[in-house]
Amino acid sequence: MRAGPSQEEIRRHNLGALLRHVHLSGPTSRAELTSRMGLNRSTIMALTADLTAAGLVREELPRETGRAGRPSLVVRPESARVYVFALDVGVDRLVAARVGLGGTVLDRREAVRRRGPFSLEEVVGPLAGFARQMHRKTRPDTVCVGVAAAFSGGVAREDGVVRFGPNMGAADVPFGEEMSRRLGLGLPVAVGNDANLAAMAEHLRGVGVGCRDLVYLHGDVGVGGGVIAGGALLGGHQGFGGEVGHMVVNPGGRPCGCGSHGCLEAEVGERALLEAAGRFGSQIGREAVRAVVGAADRGDIVAQAALNRVGDWLGLGVANLVNVFNPELVVFGGMLREVYLGAAAQVRSRLTVDALGPAREHLRLRTSALGDDATLVGAAELAFAQVLADPLEVLTRAGS
Amino acid sequence: MRAGPSQEEIRRHNLGALLRHVHLSGPTSRAELTSRMGLNRSTIMALTADLTAAGLVREELPRETGRAGRPSLVVRPESARVYVFALDVGVDRLVAARVGLGGTVLDRREAVRRRGPFSLEEVVGPLAGFARQMHRKTRPDTVCVGVAAAFSGGVAREDGVVRFGPNMGAADVPFGEEMSRRLGLGLPVAVGNDANLAAMAEHLRGVGVGCRDLVYLHGDVGVGGGVIAGGALLGGHQGFGGEVGHMVVNPGGRPCGCGSHGCLEAEVGERALLEAAGRFGSQIGREAVRAVVGAADRGDIVAQAALNRVGDWLGLGVANLVNVFNPELVVFGGMLREVYLGAAAQVRSRLTVDALGPAREHLRLRTSALGDDATLVGAAELAFAQVLADPLEVLTRAGS
Structure with a gap:
């Protein structure tokens, strides 16, 4: 009360x-x-x-x-004067951007990240370097009002620690604290799960504008999710809500990085698709996924079968989420964008069988409008959250 | 804005x-x-x-x-003076209660409902009769400020129509409108999904008081659910949110009333348990479920195997919900209360395998505190919602 x-x-x-x-x-x-x-x-x-x-x-x-x-x-x-730093820690890339009030990307730096053992330094070092380069170029009358990062992993709301990130190899990483120390701007670094932030970005600036109930599915090496329910991001008790990639859709199915079997991530992630297409090992990443979809499109029956298989599990996963959340919109982002575009019929056919009729009658399925930058845009919005909640107070602290 | x-x-x-x-x-x-x-x-x-x-x-x-x-x-x-009518339309029973402000049940009537073809009359008739009997007994200075019903089915938020209720045999039923007409109190009848209302009841007056993120699972003939996320009931775009009973946990598994296969409802509902125990047909309902749990407890290996099988699927369903919602609390109600009490070890063992570690480390599993009346208590709270939102306005309209 x-x-x-x-x-x-x-x-x-x-x-x-x-x-x-x-x-x-x-x-x-x-x-x-x-x-x-x-x-x-x-x-x-x-x-x-x-x-x-x-x-x-x-x-x-x-x-x-x-x-x-x-x-x-x-x-x-005042887009040129008031800005935030937005950071994105993905499995395959590191991005830092200086984003002005209003959402304008004023400057950005990006580096490819090698998949391999995780260390705080290999992530924090380049990002801090990028931020310093961009900061040096700003005019003296500008003011940084926040810093936030999207991280491919589960982030505890309480302390911002990355508690798990099987595809990064990260566990219990105090990323925000270390990032803040290395930036030396005197600002804390807010950290959020990448798919959660991408969901928020699509809700605020992408395909989900005006939509209060949406599910965003992000495919990368892993599969993450973000849910907007009644206009608010579903965080759960500790902030781990929306981990729809670890919903088991195929009990006893393919092993998953989380230790379970048959998770949505294990059945529709990058590796599942590439292995089904007999292409795992030769190529990885988004290009490899696009190559499978392209081959299927040109009539390659192995690629088609692989895409059908993955599309079928994706459809089952979406059906479950439709029954559980009754969203207005489901958004496919990351590599799931390509998978959905290549297997839309399969996904829809599963939905017809497994989702409750009334819950799917107004449902729209769409691909991400912000593309691979959804996570970065979401991080910028997280960084702006404080100044939007209390504009004058934040600016006073930022020393304007 | x-x-x-x-x-x-x-x-x-x-x-x-x-x-x-x-x-x-x-x-x-x-x-x-x-x-x-x-x-x-x-x-x-x-x-x-x-x-x-x-x-x-x-x-x-x-x-x-x-x-x-x-x-x-x-x-x-003023519990004796200001009251609502709360109605509960379950597969096996019809209940009407007069509930005073403060939640006191002042009067109640209950009838057994035969499972069979649904008609609006067989439900509305007895409930209207009960309400009239109770209304006749009220003192002249009392005032009814609302009427609401819990219905075992999916209720559209927009118009209160029961869009689906496979276990009741109901589809597109304008229950609220007809109930209101038959009551003749000049009040609309708000209608909600039974498990959603039970979730709200446990959140406000039961085992979930003070808990902002909980999942309530209600077993009956079917399996329903209600989710409190960030302190609010998850309704979804049209009000069908929380239909966790139709999450597919076992693709290609047992047929479900919704037309799909392997839904949580099909794998852990009453029929699944009774069939696995070789008892389907001889007995039905809560007593039959209790008999299986009792037999398992006394060492009956067929009953034990049935309970293990059902407990295993229930555990998988709960694990999925824990990954998706990161709740603080999962509550088992209806016949799932008995199933959980009889198969808690099985449920927990599945959770350990299939739920993400950090998401389950603070998780509590509990049985419903309000028992079979959770749905009725939830209906009463729905009926009180308007007077609590705008106390003086509602009372003016009620003609006090």
Whole structure:
């Protein structure tokens, strides 16, 4: 039980809501903000004035209105001035980007990561280097308001420690703490599971905009997931929610990195596809997956059979998730994007058999709109979360 | 994007929060309400005065304080005056109860339902009769503030229609509308899936109090589920969320009423257990399930094997749900209570193999605290939802 908010809390909420709107929707006229937020003009003016004074937004005359009369000023996020660092630790790559308020990627660096034994240094070292390079290039009047990372593994909400990441070889890694120390920006590094953050990114800026119930499936070496339920990310008790890749779909099936057998990951991940196609070992990664889909498309019957097999298990997994979550949308990202495009008929046929009719009648299946950058975009949104929750407070701490 | 609440919305929120507190926690002193709600004494006094004037609560001197000085008045829900009708439509029984504010069952009627073809009349008729009998016995100063029903089937959020209920033989049944017409109280009848409502009941008044992430599994002829994620019931896009009984755990396994094979329901429901024990046909229902568990307990090897088989699939289903939801608590209700008690070792052993270590390290497995009345208690809470959201408005409409 909690009492209603105080005047101060309402003001903070409204500042955050206005800033979030221009951050996600781009430059917006005062008139539109007034109608969208259901507040009167003078309140919008006061909120905008506070955000302008803090250097978070600026007001401009619109380019062309095409209408007579005084045009409504447009409120624009200070994308070049206020930014975050977004990091992405994947099995095959490391990415760091400087992302401006409003979601503009201002600068980015990327390195290929060799699959092999995990060490904190091989990940933290290059990322810290990238961030330093980008930081050096910023103008003195810019301000970094947050840092966050997407990590291919299970991240505990309580302390941000990566508790498991079988495909990275990571376990109990205090990645955020070490990353923060190495960056030396005096900012904590928030860490999230990559598929969870990608789900949030598709929900906020991708194919899932306006959709309150979606399941995002991310294929990489492993298969991860992120669930938006009733508009919020499903985190679970400790933050490990959404590990749909470890739902057993084929008891006694292929061995999985988690120690079990027949997990969705074991049946539809990269290795399952490449082995079924008789191509495991010669090539790995996204290119190898694309090669199988391409071969199937050209009539290669071994590749077709492999894709059918994997598509069938993927369809069963999706059917289970449809029954459990009743989503409006299922999004396929990472290598599952290619698998779905190559085996959509198989996936849909399984859905018809195994998903409850009423739960699938309004269901849409789509591929990721943000592609491989969904995880990075999600990390940027995580990094912006604090400034959007309490714009003036965060900026004061950032020393603007 | 939504602006912060108005003064009127805050007052409504606070009235609801205070009423919800005494409804769920029972009589509470003004002093405790002050500290729990973080509001000052005069605000609590004003809120209590409004609720008292509306006849929703009354203030009394506490019985014994054991302390010197003026005792703080105790705020108590008007349980005898303000009530709802809660209905439960199960495969084997029909229940109607009159439940007072605060959750007290004031009166109840129950009838055995024969399994067989479904008709709206065989369900609505007896329930309307029960409600009329109970209504006739109420004092003239009492007021009914809501009616709700738990139904063993999938209920669309949009219109309250029961879209599917394979074990009832129900499909596209406008149960709420017809029930409301037959009751003739001038009140709509809210309808919810039985397992969803039972999950909510265990969360609010049962074994899941204080737990924000739980999965409730309800076994009957079918297997239903309800998920509380981040403190809220998982409804999904249309309200069909939580149908975990139709998660396929054994592809190509036993046929299920939904048309698929190897659903959790098909592998661990009543029929699966009785058939495995060689007892299907002679007896049905809860007594038959208890007989198998009892026989296993006395060393009957056929019953033991049946229980092990069912416990194994149940464990796999729970492991999948643990990976997907990372709950703090899994609750076994209905006939799954007996199955779990008889096969806990099997369930736990499967969990150890198939659930991710970090996701299960804080997991608790428990049986339902509310027993077979969890669905009915959940229906009562659904019926009270409106008066708790807007206490004065609902009472005005109820014509008090």
